[in-house]
Amino acid sequence: MSGFQDSLDSAHGAGARAFAGSFAHRDRASRVLPRGVSSSPRATQRPVALALARAEGARVVDVDGNEYVDYALGYGPLILGHTPKVVRDAVDRAMALGLRGGSAHAAEVDLAERIARHVPGAGLTAFLSTGTEACQLALRLARARTGRLPVVKFRYHYHGWSDAIDVATAPGNDGPATGGQDPSALAHVVVLDWGDAEALERALHTPVAGVIMEAVAINAGCFEPPAGFLGRARALTRASGAMLIFDEVITGFRLGLGGAQALHGVTPDLTVLGKALGAGLPISAVTGPAPMMEPMVAGAVSQRGTYNGNPLSTAAAIACVDYLAENAADVYPRMERYAAAIADRARDAARRLGAPIAVNRVGSCVQLHAGDTAIATLNDLSRVSREGTLALTESLVRHGVAPLPRGLMYLSAAHTEADVGRTLAAIDAAFAACAPAVSRAVAAGRA
Ligand code: PMP
Numbered sequence: 001m002s003g004f005q006d007s008l009d010s011a012h013g014a015g016a017r018a019f020a021g022s023f024a025h026r027d028r029a030s031r032v033l034p035r036g037v038s039s040s041p042r043a044t045q046r047p048v049a050l051a052l053a054r055a056e057g058a059r060v061v062d063v064d065g066n067e068y069v070d071y072a073l074g075y076g077p078l079i080l081g082h083t084p085k086v087v088r089d090a091v092d093r094a095m096a097l098g099l100r101g102g103s104a105h106a107a108e109v110d111l112a113e114r115i116a117r118h119v120p121g122a123g124l125t126a127f128l129s130t131g132t133e134a135c136q137l138a139l140r141l142a143r144a145r146t147g148r149l150p151v152v153k154f155r156y157h158y159h160g161w162s163d164a165i166d167v168a169t170a171p172g173n174d175g176p177a178t179g180g181q182d183p184s185a186l187a188h189v190v191v192l193d194w195g196d197a198e199a200l201e202r203a204l205h206t207p208v209a210g211v212i213m214e215a216v217a218i219n220a221g222c223f224e225p226p227a228g229f230l231g232r233a234r235a236l237t238r239a240s241g242a243m244l245i246f247d248e249v250i251t252g253f254r255l256g257l258g259g260a261q262a263l264h265g266v267t268p269d270l271t272v273l274g275k276a277l278g279a280g281l282p283i284s285a286v287t288g289p290a291p292m293m294e295p296m297v298a299g300a301v302s303q304r305g306t307y308n309g310n311p312l313s314t315a316a317a318i319a320c321v322d323y324l325a326e327n328a329a330d331v332y333p334r335m336e337r338y339a340a341a342i343a344d345r346a347r348d349a350a351r352r353l354g355a356p357i358a359v360n361r362v363g364s365c366v367q368l369h370a371g372d373t374a375i376a377t378l379n380d381l382s383r384v385s386r387e388g389t390l391a392l393t394e395s396l397v398r399h400g401v402a403p404l405p406r407g408l409m410y411l412s413a414a415h416t417e418a419d420v421g422r423t424l425a426a427i428d429a430a431f432a433a434c435a436p437a438v439s440r441a442v443a444a445g446r447a
Contacts, residue, residue, distance in 0.1 A: 004341060004417060008399070008425035017398055021063035025051035039075075045405040046394035055082035057414040060402060068402040069419045069426075071366075071409035076250055079276040080320060081414020087279045090319035094311045101310045107318060108309035114321045115287055118257040121246070121271045123289035126296060127309040131249035131274035132160025134284035135212070137303065138270045139164060141286065142210030142243040144295035152203055152211040152242070154194035156220035156378050159212055159247050159272075167191060169219075171382040194378055195226030200233060204240040211237050212245040215260035215268070218408070219250065220378055222360035222367035230266040237269075243292065249274035249284065253324055254410075255363045256332055279320035283313035327413070335364035335411040338420045342366050342409065345424045349431040356385075356442045357392065357431070368392055368407035370438045371445070388441035395434030399426040 026048055029036035035043040042049050050062045058081050060070045073079070080087060094107065112125040128134045139151055151165070155174070159165045163185035166177040174191055176183055190208070192199045194217060204211075211233060217223040237244040246268040251260040253276040261267055269292045274284035286293075295301040307313075324331060343361040346368060350357035358375040360367040369375045370388025389407045396403055401423050403409040 004421040004424055006421050006425035007418075008422065008429055017066045017400075018064055019048050019050075019062075019066075022048045022051045025063060041075075041405065044390065046390050046397070050397070050402065057081045057083060058412055058416070058419050066400070068397065068400050069415070069423050071401065071403045071411070071423075073410045073412055074280055075275075075404065076254070076410050077275040077278060077280045078414075079254060079410075079412050080279050080323060081412045082280075084279060084320070084323070084414070086319045086323050087281075087316045090315040091281070091312050094315035097311070099311065102306060105309075105311055105314075107311055107314035111314045111318050111321070112287075114318065114325075115273070115285065118321065118325065119248075119252070119271055119273070119287060120258055120262050121267045121269070121289070122287040124293040124297070125285050125287040126293070126303050127314070128284045128286070128303075128305050129282045129307045129310075129313070130160070131247075131272065131284050132162050133305065134249070134272045134274060134286050135159040135165055135247060136162045137301075138212065138245045138247075138272050138286045139210060140301050141270060141288075141293065141295055142245060144301045145292065146207070146209045146241060146243065148207045148209040148242075149188040150190055150203075150206065150208045151188060152190045152192055152200065152208055154192055154213050154217075154378075156381060157194065157212075157214045157217060157247070158219040159214075160249075165189065165212070171384075194223075195229050197229060197232040197236070201236055204236050204242055208240065208242040210243040210245050210270075212247055214250070215246040215248060215264065215266070216251050216255065216362050217378060218362065218365050218367075220381060221369055221375060221384070222362045222365050222408070223378055224362055225260075225264065226377070230264050234266050234268075243269040245270045245272065247272045250276075250365075253277055253321065254365070257321075257325060257328055277320065278313050278317045281313040281316040282307070283310075283317050323413075331413045332364075335413065335415070338415055339364045339366050339409075339411045341420055342411075342423055342427070345427050346431070349427050353431055353435040355431060355435040355438055356388070357438065364411040366409040366411075368403065368409070370407075371442050385438075385442045385445040387445060388438045391434050391437045391441055392431075395430040395437075396426065398433070399430040401426045401430065 026036045037043045053063045116122045168174045168191040169177045248259040252273040270288040346359045358369040369384045371384040
């Protein structure tokens with residue numbers, strides 16, 4: 001028994017949903033927005049990119065009036081849900097004082113002090129607006145501080161879409177992730193398999209500026225670090241003079257106040273933060289002990305950005321971090337318990353149906369993969385069927401549950417027992433409805 005009150009009333013059952021409004025939205029939007037959206041992955045959602053009319057807590061409602069329990073959470077940032085009172089109040093208060101963009105103000109200092117308190121590897125903090133910018137700054141710091149050019153990144157880890165690092169993010173493609181990239185910007189990026197300590201050791205025999213990784217790989221499908229690998233990477237980078245950079249854009253403040261580094265007891269030289277830090281407002285950060293940030297202090301590396309540290313984002317982030325700190329003993333275990341219930345139910349449903357679906361979970365993140373029942377490491381990703389996963393997430397949408405199209409589900413502090421109960425019932429119905437399509441997609445992928 002799950003202990004949750006399952007409910008899938010008829011209004012939320014299969015076939016009850018129509019998407020005419022979202023399709024009409026797409027047609028109109030496509031005349032003025034490329035593919036009708038403002039970030040390419042959003043266009044992959046099936047049956048159509050849902051046009052949202054409103055949201056509250058962990059629920060979203062589309063323009064057709066369909067309600068969903070939301071696990072996309074704005075691609076991760078909404079760790080307090082869609083309408084967190086503490087964040088709205090803080091933003092209202094900041095707004096009442098005037099926008100004051102592009103100036104020095106107290107909240108950016110208050111926030112940096114909080115980050116220094118909670119994140120083991122923090123010290124001086126540079127604020128930016130997006131994870132992409134923050135990763136770019138971290139790489140510049142590594143190159144400037146070491147006077148070296150090569151950077152090591154790992155297959156399938158994602159560090160934003162800049163020309164300098166958007167490489168080897170999908171199985172079978174070790175090259176640029178998208179058209180229009182300057183391949184020469186990647187000339188000094190060395191791509192390795194995550195967990196291959198021997199390959200990392202060999203790579204570090206030549207001078208390397210930095211090693212960047214998601215300390216827990218959420219993007220590619222929720223993978224814990226291979227046993228001992230973070231510690232080895234720490235020791236090898238320290239011995240070789242390369243800087244160790246943990247990209248905690250997803251894991252920061254999500255896996256706990258101190259992120260993946262606190263959980264795993266390995267402290268990097270630089271930490272990149274984003275997403276959950278701002279509870280949905282745009283803010284990111286690079287933080288590290290003063291000696292690691294020295295090129296910025298000395299003025300050798302400049303930090304640019306019109307919106308950096310803006311009063312609305314910093315106010316939201318302070319409210320978010322304080323809420324998480326005050327409620328950590330409740331929020332983190334609860335999100336994990338809900339995520340575990342969802343993962344267990346999904347595994348049971350897949351097993352019962354004999355469907356080729358794997359379920360991974362790390363903390364409050366759950367990943368559904370179509371393709372195989374065991375996708376245990378990043379090297380198994382070549383067996384994942386993108387088509388099958390899209391069919392699976394479409395079926396969940398049709399049953400009132402909204403994951404990311406690629407199968408990732410985030411929990412928030414706003415999810416309730418009732419939300420999870422409804423989700424568990426929806427998983428049973430959605431998996432049963434899509435199992436044949438998922439199996440066909442996986443078989444076609446193998447053919
Ligand atoms: N790093 C990681 C680990 C991410 O997950 C992301 C975004 N998904 C980024 C960097 C880039 O962040 P942004 O989309 O804010 O540019």
